[in-house]
Amino acid sequence: MTDLHTRKAAAGAGGRSRPRAVLPALCATQITSWGIVYYAFPVLNPQITADSGWSAGATTAAFSSALVVSGLAGIRVGRIVDRRGPRTVMTTGSVAGVLSLVIVALAPNLPVFFAGWLLGGFAMAATFYQPAFAALTRWWAPDHVRALTIVTLAGGLASTVFAPLTAALADRLSWRETYLVLVAILAAVTIPAHAIALRAPWPPAEPSLVGTDASPGTVARSRPFLLLAIALTLSAFAMNAVVVTLVPLLLERGYTTAQAAWTLGLGGAGQTLGRTLYAPLARHTGATVRTTTLIALGALTTAAFAVTPGPYGLVVAVSIAAGVVRGNLTLLQATAITDRWGTRHYGRLSAILSAPAMTASALAPFAAATLALLLGGHPELFGVLAGLGAASALVATATSVRGKSQAAGAGGGRPSGRISPMRRSTARRPRGRPRSGRPSGTRRP
Numbered sequence: 389m390t391d392l393h394t395r396k397a398a399a400g401a402g403g404r405s406r407p408r409a410v411l412p413a414l415c416a417t418q419i420t421s422w423g424i425v426y427y428a429f430p431v432l433n434p435q436i437t438a439d440s441g442w443s444a445g446a447t448t449a450a451f452s453s454a455l456v457v458s459g460l461a462g463i464r465v466g467r468i469v470d471r472r473g474p475r476t477v478m479t480t481g482s483v484a485g486v487l488s489l490v491i492v493a494l495a496p497n498l499p500v501f502f503a504g505w506l507l508g509g510f511a512m513a514a515t516f517y518q519p520a521f522a523a524l525t526r527w528w529a530p531d532h533v534r535a536l537t538i539v540t541l542a543g544g545l546a547s548t549v550f551a552p553l554t555a556a557l558a559d560r561l562s563w564r565e566t567y568l569v570l571v572a573i574l575a576a577v578t579i580p581a582h583a584i585a586l587r588a589p590w591p592p593a594e595p596s597l598v599g600t601d602a603s604p605g606t607v608a609r610s611r612p613f614l615l616l617a618i619a620l621t622l623s624a625f626a627m628n629a630v631v632v633t634l635v636p637l638l639l640e641r642g643y644t645t646a647q648a649a650w651t652l653g654l655g656g657a658g659q660t661l662g663r664t665l666y667a668p669l670a671r672h673t674g675a676t677v678r679t680t681t682l683i684a685l686g687a688l689t690t691a692a693f694a695v696t697p698g699p700y701g702l703v704v705a706v707s708i709a710a711g712v713v714r715g716n717l718t719l720l721q722a723t724a725i726t727d728r729w730g731t732r733h734y735g736r737l738s739a740i741l742s743a744p745a746m747t748a749s750a751l752a753p754f755a756a757a758t759l760a761l762l763l764g765g766h767p768e769l770f771g772v773l774a775g776l777g778a779a780s781a782l783v784a785t786a787t788s789v790r791g792k793s794q795a796a797g798a799g800g801g802r803p804s805g806r807i808s809p810m811r812r813s814t815a816r817r818p819r820g821r822p823r824s825g826r827p828s829g830t831r832r833p
Contacts, residue, residue, distance in 0.1 A: 406527045406588070411535060413585030414520045415542035417482070420577040421515045422543055423550025424570045425485050425508060431554040435563040442498050450498075450505040452750040457509025458516070459746035465513045466522060466739030470732075473590030474523040475582065481514020482578035486571055493567035515578065517543065518742060521722045522735035526591060529731050533667050536722050544660045544715070593732040604733040608740050612728065616679070616787040617741055620721055622780035623683045625748035626773045627714055629756035630690055631655075634707070637766035641697050651707045658708035662715025669716065675727035680784040682720055686713045687777025694770035721745070728789045 429451050437444045468477050488511050491504030513519075520539055528535040550570075557566040607613055634655070638648035669678060689710035696706055725737045760769040 407585070409585040410523065410527060410588065411538060413581040414523070414539050417478070417515065417578045417581050418517070418520060418539055418543040419546045419549060420574060421482070421485065421511075422546035423553075424574045425489065425511060425515070427547045427550050428554045428567070428570055431551055432558060432563045432566060435558055439563060440498075440501075442501070446498055447501070448753070450502045452753070453502065454505040454509035454512060455750035456747050457506055458512035459743040459750075461510050461513035462518050462739035462746070463736065463743060464739075465519055466735035466737070469519050469522045469735035470593070473526075473586070474519050475586035477514050478519050478523075478582040478586060479579060481511050481519070482574070482582050484508075485511035485515060485578070486575045489567050489571045489574065493564045493571065513739075515582075517718075517722070518739055519735070522738060523586065525722075525726055525731050525734045526593065527588070529726070532726065532731075533670055533719070533723060536719055537663055537667055540663050540715075540718055540722070541660060544656070544663065547656065604736050604740075607729050607733070607737060610789075612787045612789050613737075613741070615783050616724060616728075617744055619679065619683060619780045619784040619787065620724070620741065621744040621748045622776055622783070623686060623717065624745035625752050625755070626690060626777045626780070627686055627717065628749040628752035629759075629773055630693065630710065630770065631714075632753045633756045633760065633766055633769060634693070636760070637693065637770065638703070640766050643700065643703075647700060651704055654704055655707035655711035655714075658711025659715035659718075660711075661708075662712035663719060665712070666716050666719040670719075670723065675724070676785065676788045679720060679724070679787060680781050682713060682716050683777060683784050684781035686710070686717065687774050687781060689713055690770055690777055691774035694767050694774060697767075728787075 433444065433447055433451075436442070436447055440447075465477055465481075484507055488504050488508035491507065492501060495501035495504055517540070521536060524535040524539060525532045554566060554570065557569055561569065631652070634652055635645075635648040638651060639645065643651075673681070689706060692706045693703075693710070696702055721742060722738075724741060725731075725734050729737060756769060756773075759772065760766050763769050763772065
């Protein structure tokens with residue numbers, strides 16, 4: 389009874405430590421961080437190369453190096469968040485993001501430009517989705533899917549807000565001055581928001597799920613984890629390659645630049661729609677079925693691009709459908725750990741899981757462009773990417789965790805593998821026998 393009382397008290401403490409300021413603060417900082425640290429670069433890169441004389445390949449490589457650093461640094465960031473909470477990590481990451489973009493804006497040569505983006509990689513690891521997901525998963529469990537959905541919906545607005553703003557600034561200022569203006573916004577929004585809104589007590593992690601090992605190292609070396617990492621990495625490569633080569637595909641088929649841009653943009657709208665559909669999907673499907681189905685649908689939409697030259701309305705419909713799948717895949721990765729291994733080591737395990745996927749995403753633009761040349765065109769490239777997606781879906785079928793039931797709703801509610809102390813004690817005691825084992829009517833001294 390004492391153990392049960394302690395658990396109830398801890399649960400109550402966890403509920404009280406869910407501060408109202410966290411969710412709106414993370415929505416604001418995700419929009420701002422993604423919009424300035426990530427989405428401003430593709431808008432400014434043509435101006436950067438024209439003004440500096442550096443090649444587009446070199447500047448893009450500098451930016452891609454930040455994504456690789458982000459994936460690697462995220463493992464350490466996740467471990468710190470698991471132990472101490474998100475406040476210090478995300479505040480420090482905000483400061484690093486400000487410093488990195490100041491270095492980028494003032495870079496006199498390409499090596500300094502690279503150095504700024506390498507520091508920016510750490511800022512991405514400490515401020516983007518992974519630490520925010522870890523914070524919400526611990527504070528909001530077991531209702532974390534709703535919180536994750538809200539934050540990713542906000543994050544999806546980052547390009548909508550900051551790409552036009554960056555372009556408007558670049559029309560009046562140099563790219564260096566534009567970055568400095570954006571840096572001021574980044575500092576004003578993210579540093580105080582992370583420092584003030586994330587001060588709530590960090591609740592203790594929930595017990596490990598029945599049938600899983602509490603050691604994160606053991607989980608990370610397990611067959612389901614490794615296969616899940618492979619499936620998500622292959623899928624991430626295919627999906628990101630589709631995004632960066634969709635416009636060239638449509639231009640190759642004779643569409644105008646405006647038509648191609650609208651097709652890509654409406655795919656982004658589909659992505660936002662997809663995120664609103666994930667919570668009901670999680671309530672009605674198990675983790676492995678959900679993973680396999682969504683990755684397979686991603687492969688199907690990629691194949692549809694490969695075999696659908698027109699009409700234009702049909703191409704737009706395929707783009708929206710592909711966006712819906714991508715939106716679901718973002719939340720699928722955010723909940724993949726809790727669906728199978730619980731929340732205890734979420735930050736570290738989620739970072740390990742996402743590191744190869746992020747690296748694949750960083751390499752996708754270069755690899756896709758090279759493959760398109762080797763294969764003789766973009767339709768052929770999309771056919772190969774569809775096959776890669778189908779292979780990743782096949783791998784995903786083997787990502788179930790033994791001993792853990794993955795009933796429908798595991799992603800959005802109480803993990804089905806956990807047994808409460810009361811139920812456990814009841815199951816062990818034969819019916820009719822008192823808890824103490826003494827004849828009924830006696831009292832404990």
